[in-house]
Amino acid sequence: MYWIIFFVVIVSLAISGYSMAPWVPTRKKDIERVLEILQLNPKEKFLEVGAWDARISSAVARKYPQNSIVGIEMAFPIYFMALTRKLLFGPKNMKLKLGNAFKEDFWKYEAIYVFGMPDKLQKKIIPKFLLEAKKWTKIYSYVFSIPQEYKDNTISYGSEHQAKIHVLEKK
Ligand SMILES: C[S@@+](CC[C@H](N)C(=O)[O-])C[C@H]1O[C@@H](n2cnc3c(N)ncnc32)[C@H](O)[C@@H]1O
Numbered sequence: 637m638y639w640i641i642f643f644v645v646i647v648s649l650a651i652s653g654y655s656m657a658p659w660v661p662t663r664k665k666d667i668e669r670v671l672e673i674l675q676l677n678p679k680e681k682f683l684e685v686g687a688w689d690a691r692i693s694s695a696v697a698r699k700y701p702q703n704s705i706v707g708i709e710m711a712f713p714i715y716f717m718a719l720t721r722k723l724l725f726g727p728k729n730m731k732l733k734l735g736n737a738f739k740e741d742f743w744k745y746e747a748i749y750v751f752g753m754p755d756k757l758q759k760k761i762i763p764k765f766l767l768e769a770k771k772w773t774k775i776y777s778y779v780f781s782i783p784q785e786y787k788d789n790t791i792s793y794g795s796e797h798q799a800k801i802h803v804l805e806k807k
Pocket residue numbers: 651652653654655656657658659660661662663684685686687688689691692708709710711714735736737738750751752778
């Protein structure tokens with residue numbers, strides 16, 4: 637029995653790691669920076685692609701209690717832990733979904749946050765964002781750059797010693 641659980645956990649983590657990025661969350665000291673950069677207007681919806689322990693989604697949800705915040709996580713064990721914490725401690729305006737975030741409709745959101753490896757970011761996430769997102773929607777990429785061809789619509793935040801946060805606005 638135990639080896640089946642172990643197998644499911646390992647396979648789930650391996651698939652999600654391969655799908656977009658390994659299991660390294662946004663650094664705690666950068667959460668405040670993300671909150672400063674990310675601005676949500678009333679009724680605007682936020683999506684976190686690959687939520688891990690939902691530290692970003694929770695922080696955004698607490699700052700914007702009237703907004704709808706969604707985090708999608710593919711790795712079941714991580715999702716389960718994040719969901720348990722959310723059920724115990726909230727926030728209520730945050731919804732956690734188990735699944736492949738690449739299948740989510742990006743047009744439903746005004747702000748999208750991602751910490752994904754460059755190849756997945758450039759080949760999958762940014763093209764999907766440009767295809768589906770509404771005009772003026774912003775995608776926030778932690779650490780990894782937005783392709784150069786979109787530099788006119790991108791602002792990068794962070795000093796030499798800080799992790800960069802790149803923001804691409806759909807125009
Ligand atoms: C680098 S971590 C970033 C976690 C979180 N966004 C943060 O910044 O703290 C990437 C996360 O995305 C998850 N993931 C990878 N591919 C995914 C996919 N296609 N759909 C949903 N989650 C995915 C991984 O399991 C992992 O938790």
